Amino acid sequence: MIRNYITPQDSNIIIAIPPEYIGKPVEVLVYTLDELEEEKPKANTMAAYKGLLSAKEAKELQQHIAQSREEWDNI
Numbered sequence: 651m652i653r654n655y656i657t658p659q660d661s662n663i664i665i666a667i668p669p670e671y672i673g674k675p676v677e678v679l680v681y682t683l684d685e686l687e688e689e690k691p692k693a694n695t696m697a698a699y700k701g702l703l704s705a706k707e708a709k710e711l712q713q714h715i716a717q718s719r720e721e722w723d724n725i
Contacts, residue, residue, distance in 0.1 A: 655683070 652668065665678070703711065 656663070667676070
């Protein structure tokens with residue numbers, strides 16, 4: 651993976667593709683860094699975490715928490 655930050659001086663940018671990337675699908679994204687800051691979810695709300703875990707992962711996490719609590723109570 652190659653990541654680079656630039657400040658364009660006009661509306662055209664030329665990208666040199668490394669030889670090992672030729673013939674492979676690549677993703678090219680263009681955004682300003684302040685746009686990234688705007689998109690970050692606010693971690694102080696529960697909505698920021700909605701959908702983060704699958705149902706299976708959530709069940710496994712709940713089981714782990716329950717087991718940890720039992721172990722703590724037995725100390």
